[in-house]
Amino acid sequence: MKKTIYLMLALGFLNLNAFAQEINWVTFQEALELQKKTPKKIMMDVYTNWCGPCKMLDRNTFQKKEVADYVNEHYYAVKFNGEGNDVVNYKEKSFTNPNYNPANANRRNSAHDLARYLQISAYPTIVFFDDKGEVIAPIRGYQKPSQLELYLKMFKKDDHKNIKTQEEFNAYYKAFVSNFKD
Template identity: 25%
Template sequence: MRKLFILLMLLPFLGFAQQKGIRFENDLSWAQIQAKAKAENKFIFVDCFTTWCGPCKYMTNNVFPQEIMGDYFNDKFINVQVQMDKTEGDNDYVKSWYEDAAGIEKEYAIRAYPTFLYFSPDGKIVHRVVGGGEAQDFIAKSAMALKPETQYYTLLAKYKEGNNKPEDLRRTALAAQAAGDMQNGSAIFSEYLDTQKDLYTKENIELLNSFTFSSKDKGFPIFLNEGKKVDAVLGEGKALAKVKSIAANEEIYPKMFGRNSTGDWAPVEAAMKEKYPQVAEELLAQTKTQYYMYKKDWPNFQTQILAYMNKYGQKASPEELNQFAWTVFENCPDMNCVKEALEWSKRSLAGKENPMFMDTYANILYKLGRKDEAIAVQEKAVKLSNGDKDLTATLNKMKNGEKTWE
C-alpha cells in the first residue's frame, strides 16, 4: 500500500518531467499571465490561433511538442495559446478568454493565422511573427523578440521617431514584412527606395521582389521593362513570372473566375493585349486552360490544354505537368489526348521519384492498357510512400483488373 501511495504521489511529477515540448499555461487569465511574467522576469509568447486554421494545427501537433522547442521557450517565455474564433464546443476556459481574445485581435490588428505575439516582462508588445515554421527556423524568429535591435515594434517606434537612415529603413521594412504588417512595410520600403541611387544592385532587386505585389508597386515597372537585369539576380524567367502573376490577379481572375463573370473572354483579351503585350498571349492560353478546368468544360479543356502544351509546355513545372496529366486522365475520353498526357507525366518525373507523380504515370499507363508497366510503377510508388493507403488501393484495383477512374 505504501508503494502505491508513493507512486500516486509521483505521477504528477512524472507527467511533468515527460512533457518535452512547450509548456502552455492553460488555466490562467490574461491578467494572471502578465503578472506571472513580471514576477518571473520572463517574456510572454502568445500563440493566436483558430480552430479552422491548418497551419495552426500543424504547429500545435508537430512543432510545439518537440523537445528543442520546450528547452527554448520554457526557459525564456511564459507561454499561452489563445483561441481567436468561437465555436459551439468551446469549454469554460476558452469562453473566459473571449473578451481578452477580441481585445488582442483588435489592438494588434490580427488578420492572418497563426499570428504569434511577444511581450516584454512588463507586458509591453515588442515583436510579432506571422505564419508558422519548423522548429529551428521558428526559434530563430522568436529569438528576435528578445533583442531591442531586432524587435519589430521597437524598430517601428524608432522609425516613427525619425530613425530613417537607409539601413534602418531597410531593416524595419523587412521586420514589418515578417510581422505581416504590409501597410507599414510597403510605406517604409518606399522611403528606402527613395534613398537609393542604384535600384539594380543584388540587394535592391531581392528587396523589390519581396515588396512587389501589384502593378501599382514601385518595383513592377522594373520587372516589366528590365527583366534581364532582374533575372540576372533572381534567375531565368523570374521577372516574367512576377508580371504574369500580377497581371492574372488583376486583369483575369477577378473578371473570369469571380461570381459576376460573364464568360466573355473578348474584353479581357483586349485589355491584356493593350496593357501587357509581352505576356498576353501565353498568359491567356494558360488561364483559359485553368478556366475550362474550373468550369469542368472538358471538351474545351481538352482543346485548350493541347494547344497550350504544344506551344508552351516546355516551360511547365513538374507540378503543372502532373496536374494537367491527372486532369486529362480523369476527364478526357480521347485516348490520343491521354497519350499526350502520358508524356507530360513522364516529364514530371525527370530526375525525381515523387510517389504521387508516379501514381499519375501508372494510372495513365493503366488506362492505355499497359497493365504490367502500370503495376510495376505503382508498386514502386507504394514502396516510396511507405505504403500510402490510397496508392495501395489503386495498386490492388490494377491487379484485379478494375477501373481506377470514374
C-alpha cells in the same frame, strides 16, 4: 491479424507522443501575473480551432524538444483562441468576444476583441511581448522550428532594438545560424 497491426501502430503512436516535449502553456492573465514576480517575455500563440496551419504549428514546431525547452526557459507561453469567448483583462481594459456563436466553436467565428486590438489578421500569429507586457511584434503564419528560433532568440536578447531597417533585418536573418532542426 489486422487487430494486432492496429494495436502495434496505436502503441507505437502512443510511445512517440510520450516522449514529446510539452510547452508549459498558461493563460494570458497568468502570464501577466507571473511577469510581476519573475520578469520574462511572453510568446502568445493566437490560433483558432478550425485553422490547419495552427495545428501544424502545434504538431511540427511546438512539439520539438529544443523549441519547447527554449520557450519554457525563456518565455511565458500563452495559447489564445483568436475567435474564442474568454474574457481577458489587458492594459486596464476588458476584452471579450460579444459576437461569439457557440454553434461555430469549431468553425469560423467572430474575432475576439483582443485579437482585433493586437491587429491579428491571420492565423496562426505568434505575438511576442516584452517583460512588461508590451507588444514587441506579431509574427504571422506557420513557422518551422528554425524560423521560429530566429524570433525567439532575437526577442530574448533584445536584438530587435538594434534593427531599424529592412536591410538590417535581412542582414541579421542571413547571419543567423539555426540550431533547431525542422
